[in-house]
Amino acid sequence: MVFRPELSWEFLSSDEINARTLRALRNHVRHLKEVSPHYKERLKDVAPDDIGSFEHFQQLPLTGKKELVSRTDTFLGVSEEHIVETVVTSGSTGRPLIFSLTASDLDRLAYNEALCFHGAGVSPADRAQIFVSLDRLFIAGIAYYRGLTLLGTNTARIGVLPPDMQLHYLETLKPSVIVGVPSFLRKLAAELDDRNFDTRNSSITRLICIGESIRTQDMQLNALGKSLEETYRSQVFSTYGNTELSIAYCECTAQCGGHAHPELIYTEIVDENGNVVPDGTPGELVATSLGVEGIPLLRYKTGDITFRMSDACACGRNACRIGPILARKAQMIKIKGTSVYPSVLTNVLDEFDEIDDFCIVLEGDASSEDQIKIHAALAPEMTSVISERLRARARVSLPILVSNAATIQSMRGESRKKVRIIDKRKQPTR
Ligand SMILES: [Zn+2]
Known part of the structure; x- marks a missing residue:
């Protein structure tokens, strides 16, 4: 697989992105009706060719985690022998979900992450270290790894090691990019300081922050984000990923929201009653991932509260962005x-x-x-x-x-x- 960011839809005009997205959504609904036992039944009265607008698409049924967990088999879009990877969602609320991916889904995941890192200014000239576990049926670690290597970046799968070992690999491999959980990176900075490692003048220039918000609702850095920016003297980028959607939204160099990659995802925000809310209004993130083979989904409710922005971004991308995750809906x-x-x-x-x-x-x-x-x-x-x-x-x-x-x-x-x-x-x- 060759990474060609210039072929991505994100730099097209918003009219062109919208036209392509609507076509992709129609094709997606057609595909669901063909391959997914769940949607075959659920969408039996829906004619894909009649979906003439986003408003029309937004009338289609939502998919919740509960139904996905309880009847996962009925969501499978391929036969068993095409599955090459099994992962489990973190299960921070409720029962964990066993999720299946095909070889093409893994490539799609790699492409998604390569676009994310590319947007954050990471290049083949960088050296990256991943401070996240790559085992324990965890999807994110493998996604970051595949994305960085597809981008052409020299990547070290450090995982979580004792501080002396972390220090050793920082000193010997001199990474410019770190992928990690913000609160862990803050704690690590203190441990490195105890060992006389100067995080302010190290090789590190970029921190890709996963799993926790580093911004407040007004898009300013929160205390955690500020502390990381200062102690590592680095640019901090927030990325939000979702296993069921096999997707991540990551901040670009303009650092004003996580970009959607429109050829891979269609993004909506809904209120308590499932109605789509205007840009800027917080609600539940609902998304439809495009091009997924293993478990393709329609209007999946993530349970995460954020808001959508679709004004042009300073980086030149016209794809929509999401704000920081303000809460889990259940929390x-x-x-x-x-x-x-x-x-x-x-x-x-x-x-x-x-x-x-x-x-x-x-x-x-x-x-x-x-x-x-x-x-x-x-x-x-x-x-x-x-x-x-x-x-x-x-x-x-x-x-x-x-x-x-x-x-x-x-x-x-x-x-x-x-x-x-x-x-x-x-x-x-x-
Ligand atoms: Zn941007």
């Missing part, structure tokens, strides 16, 4: 009758270097308000300062329980992610 918190994004709380907590680690535990049932407890590893005298800032910024008064890093880590159980929200609420609708 929205109800306090005194209003909904609060957990990211508002985590952004405030991230502003304090004095907090070594924290997690927010949500409890309660449908009949009551959510009970929220913040467990933080910090000196007891800091609690009043933090409470005060939470009151000022998030307009909430919450108990802060003094804990230590080991206890907080054990509260996360077996999760392979550094979970910051632990949701124990008993609400069947969630």
Whole structure:
């Protein structure tokens, strides 16, 4: 496979992108009706050629994670012998999903990531290190690896190693690009500092930040993003990926939202009732991935809250962008009758270097308000300062329980992610 970014649709005019997208969506619906037992039934009254506008497409049924998890077999678009890769979604909420990919799906994933890295200014002249596990049925690591190597970048699969080993490979291989989880990179910076490694004057120039938001709703860097930019003296780029859609949206060099790659994905944002909301309005990210063979989906509800932007980007790409992930839909918190994004709380907590680690535990049932407890590893005298800032910024008064890093880590159980929200609420609708 040869990477030809100049053939991507993202630099076409928005009219041309829209025309091609509408054609691709019609073809996609036709394909679903042919190969997917689930959609054959679900779309039996839909005539693909009648889909004359995006508004019309937006009337088609949404697909939820629950139905995909419970009847995954009926979504398969190919016969079993074409599957070459099995992955599992992280299962941060609900039952994990076993997901199947064909060889062509893996190539598509590589192309998607190559476009992402290319957009962020990464080139074959760079040296990259991936600080993410490539095993444990995890799709993201393999996607970054395949994307970087397709782009032609010399890539080291470092994974997560003890700090001395990380230091060794930073010193000997001198990477310019790091792919990693922001809170991990922040912790690593402190460990490197203890070992007299000067992160401000190292070979690193770009951090591709995965899994956690580094921006606030107004697109400014949050405390975590600022801290990474300063401690590594690097440009920071946010990327958001979704296993079920086999897609990632990544920030370009203009750093103002994650670009969609229009030949691979059609992006919508919907409200509580599934109606599409205007650009800039937060809602649930719903997307239709194009060209997927293994498990092709229609209007898939990701459960992630963000917003869409379709004005022209300074980088020259005319494809739409999404903002930072503001919350998981299931993790929205109800306090005194209003909904609060957990990211508002985590952004405030991230502003304090004095907090070594924290997690927010949500409890309660449908009949009551959510009970929220913040467990933080910090000196007891800091609690009043933090409470005060939470009151000022998030307009909430919450108990802060003094804990230590080991206890907080054990509260996360077996999760392979550094979970910051632990949701124990008993609400069947969630
Ligand atoms: Zn751009």
